[in-house]
Amino acid sequence: MKRKVEDILYDLSMPILNKYKFEFVDIEYKKEGGQWYLRLFIDKDGGITVDDCQLVSEALSDMLDEVDPIEHAYIFEVSSPGIERPLKTERDYKRNLNKELEIKFYEPYEGKKVIEAILVDFDEKKVILDYNGENIEIKKDIIAIMKPLIKF
Structure with missing residues (x-):
């Protein structure tokens, strides 16, 4: 339905x-x-x-x-989806390349449910993130939500 x-x-x-x-x-x-x-x-x-x-x-x-x-x-x-809108479309990913994101996982990733990282690259199945100065590759299907990190 x-x-x-x-x-x-x-x-x-x-x-x-x-x-x-x-x-x-x-x-x-x-x-x-x-x-x-x-x-x-x-x-x-x-x-x-x-x-x-x-x-x-x-x-x-x-x-x-x-x-x-x-x-x-x-x-x-x-x-409007707002400034913290989750990345869903290819355009969202392109718009957020080299920007800091908050990534929440369905289950803990290396012991963490949430990380902050920079989006380096992406394709249909995975993202490459700069996490603490190191590039890591993460499959999209383990990511619950990925959105811009807004700091005040």
């Missing part, structure tokens, strides 16, 4: 995102505090504005009502 809803939203959103030259980032369909949420995350060069989110939300709301992929009540949101 979850995958079907996400696939439907993806298919409905792509023509709209392409029209306005917005980048598809992710879809989230989950229950939080007793309420179901369907979220579409979008981006563009220079960042997404509230007006951009409203434009896409209005265009998709009617389409979602027409297709009616969810039988129960839910809240639909269109949002």
Whole structure:
């Protein structure tokens, strides 16, 4: 069910995102505090504005009502992924080359559940990180989340 809803939203959103030259980032369909949420995350060069989110939300709301992929009540949101957005697409990886990242693992990697490292290179299956001055190769399938490290 979850995958079907996400696939439907993806298919409905792509023509709209392409029209306005917005980048598809992710879809989230989950229950939080007793309420179901369907979220579409979008981006563009220079960042997404509230007006951009409203434009896409209005265009998709009617389409979602027409297709009616969810039988129960839910809240639909269109949002920016934010500056700490997880790396998911090839564009995300390219954008973060030579930048410091926080990497969380499904299970401890060399005794650590979280590390901070610099993204040196990547391909479909692995990343190469500068970790404490040493290049290490890690398979993507053991990484739970990888996102930019923001220091204040």
